[in-house]
Amino acid sequence: MRVPVEVAVSRLVNSLKGVSSRRMRQEFPDLVQHYYRANKLWSGSYFAGSVGGAPLATVRRPTGLKPGTPSPGPGGILGE
Numbered sequence: 001m002r003v004p005v006e007v008a009v010s011r012l013v014n015s016l017k018g019v020s021s022r023r024m025r026q027e028f029p030d031l032v033q034h035y036y037r038a039n040k041l042w043s044g045s046y047f048a049g050s051v052g053g054a055p056l057a058t059v060r061r062p063t064g065l066k067p068g069t070p071s072p073g074p075g076g077i078l079g080e
Contacts, residue, residue: 009048017042 003012021041025031035041051059 013046013048017046
């Protein structure tokens, strides 16, 4: 997903939560019954992290791997 740098992270997250909540409630009507009192599916909090421009190969590498261990493939499975 590409997002213009002008878009505030809080607005992006709010929009993603709103759209995903609406779609999930449409697809899974039981959610409406389960969360009817709170009238919200997601909490108001979120986490946003930064990798400081690190290459994707570095970012995707799981922590705790010994040096020389191959990186996981696109599906997150080693050797893929």
